[in-house]
Amino acid sequence: MGRSTERGVSPVVSTVLLVAVVVILASTVSVVAFGFTSQVDEPAPVVAQSSGQLVRDVTGGTDQIVNITHEAGDTIQVANIEVAVDASDACGKRGRLVDLPDNAVGFGSPDQIEGDDIFDDYSPDGGALDPTTGDTEFSAGDTIRFRLTNGACPLADGDRITVRIVHTPSGAVVVEQTLTAS
Helix, strand or coil: CCHHHHHHHHHHHHHHHHHHHHHHHHHHHHHHHHHHHHHHCCCCCCCEEEEEEEEECCCCCCEEEEEEEEEEEEEHHHEEEEEEEECCCCCCCEEECCCCCCCCCCCCCCCEECCCCEECCCCCCCHHHCCCCCCCCCCCCCCEEEEEECCCCCCCCCCCEEEEECCCCCCCCEEEEEEEEC
């Protein structure tokens, strides 16, 4: 009896090993066949430090100017970023600037704004989004400037908005600033 029990262990062990080999081969073939390895995104750049301001328009208007300054970290191509503004707590709206930089100084074209159009003259004074400066990068020392129009999104003192700079190839948020209107 002891001898027949010992013979039964060998087929069970070999079956388990055979199943393990088949599973490993199937996994390898599926990765190659479906191209999962080609879908690995490049890593997101790192903006180690940034600062932001939300200030009244200095020309005497009631609009708000947003300044987001890249203080330290990796350089990012402006064509690879989007700017998302969440003012839902302040005026109930959210908007996004896409397909940057703009082809003209001043107002963004309608196809460059997703969500609510709360933007006005989004690069009023040569910030990193202004293509006429010849700078196509958002790097340390650069500032992204745009204006939130009071007509579309009135902000009172103390209202808060959140601005996110998104690296589009990786989908990562590289800058997030919560700003308070003053």
